[in-house]
Amino acid sequence: MSADVFQQIEDLLQEISNTQLGDAEALEAFRIRFLGSKNIVKPIFGQIRNVENERKKEFGQKVNALKQAAEAKFQSEQQQMASAAKKEKSASIDLSLPPTEEFTGSRHPISIVMNRIIGIFERIGFTVAEEREIEDDWHNFTAMNTPDDHPARDMQDTFYLKNSVERLLRTHTSSVQSRVMTSTQPPIRIIAPGRVYRNETISARSHCQFHQVEGLFIDEKVSFADMKQTLLYFAREMYGAKTDIRLRPSYFPFTEPSAEMDVYWGLQDENAYRITKGTGWLEILGCGMVDPNVLENCKIDPDKYSGYAFGMGIERQAMLLHRINDIRLLFENDVRFLKQFNGVV
Numbered sequence: 001m002s003a004d005v006f007q008q009i010e011d012l013l014q015e016i017s018n019t020q021l022g023d024a025e026a027l028e029a030f031r032i033r034f035l036g037s038k039n040i041v042k043p044i045f046g047q048i049r050n051v052e053n054e055r056k057k058e059f060g061q062k063v064n065a066l067k068q069a070a071e072a073k074f075q076s077e078q079q080q081m082a083s084a085a086k087k088e089k090s091a092s093i094d095l096s097l098p099p100t101e102e103f104t105g106s107r108h109p110i111s112i113v114m115n116r117i118i119g120i121f122e123r124i125g126f127t128v129a130e131e132r133e134i135e136d137d138w139h140n141f142t143a144m145n146t147p148d149d150h151p152a153r154d155m156q157d158t159f160y161l162k163n164s165v166e167r168l169l170r171t172h173t174s175s176v177q178s179r180v181m182t183s184t185q186p187p188i189r190i191i192a193p194g195r196v197y198r199n200e201t202i203s204a205r206s207h208c209q210f211h212q213v214e215g216l217f218i219d220e221k222v223s224f225a226d227m228k229q230t231l232l233y234f235a236r237e238m239y240g241a242k243t244d245i246r247l248r249p250s251y252f253p254f255t256e257p258s259a260e261m262d263v264y265w266g267l268q269d270e271n272a273y274r275i276t277k278g279t280g281w282l283e284i285l286g287c288g289m290v291d292p293n294v295l296e297n298c299k300i301d302p303d304k305y306s307g308y309a310f311g312m313g314i315e316r317q318a319m320l321l322h323r324i325n326d327i328r329l330l331f332e333n334d335v336r337f338l339k340q341f342n343g344v345v
């Protein structure tokens, strides 16, 4: 009987030293078998009463050794596994590798140019006014001195909403002028950036949707000279401190007198020749003194107040500043195009 127990201890010792504990699962199984509350060593201790007296001491030592061997094996394996896991973790961060590039996204060129324009006017006291893109006929046309039968309505091909001659997609941000003037009394000093729509054939140079920034300044004794100085400041902030401007007489229903403003782009290369049609001058915006009829339509006293207004397209300026040769690129949202503006603010 006692020989069997000794043999059993030997076998278990052998098992302990032979067992491969490759993973956490095997380690846990080992713990349960040798060290758990119902472990295999416990009942062996009880066998002492079957052992001959002269071998009892030897038996005790052997069982203790068995228990210690199991504990030692468990502990060393556990330690080894923990340090291997740690190593693996630190090995995954290789500090000698070159950094991977993180793409941070970029602003849309329209936003870049729009924000620049807003910044320039905010610095001299203009505030941003935003309004609806679905407008009514009155705010878009009638209030802006463009009644029903006015030929100027043909200048802007309008998208009307289905089954409505009243509601339309605004054809210009000038509609914000009438919105602001009917809800606020002067002094008014706003710029209105936003999207506008016209029923035009899409090509490299024109689109059925585009963006404008409108400006409106109304107060007592506002003059054409005030407008000219403000627009000169804008041109120099936008296109460089030495930029020259010129105002050419023009016609808009909502301003009298009206003008178009050109900036001098130069004729330094073939491209400058092409975009200025050989003149060196580039048209940037329309402007003028707010027509007294418009003030009256919006319940502002034209005898007391005067003002100037201007409106400019964004796409063309974005295309000039960033050398974009097809307006459609601005609406397709092709990431290969947009990515090129990474880092530009």
Ligand code: DAH
Pocket (backbone or CB within 6 Å): 171, 172, 173, 174, 214, 215, 252, 254, 255, 285, 286, 287, 288, 309, 310, 311, 312
């Ligand atoms: N609304 C005009 C357009 O879309 C641009 C414009 C011209 C706006 C003269 C103005 C202005 O405020 O005074 O063509």
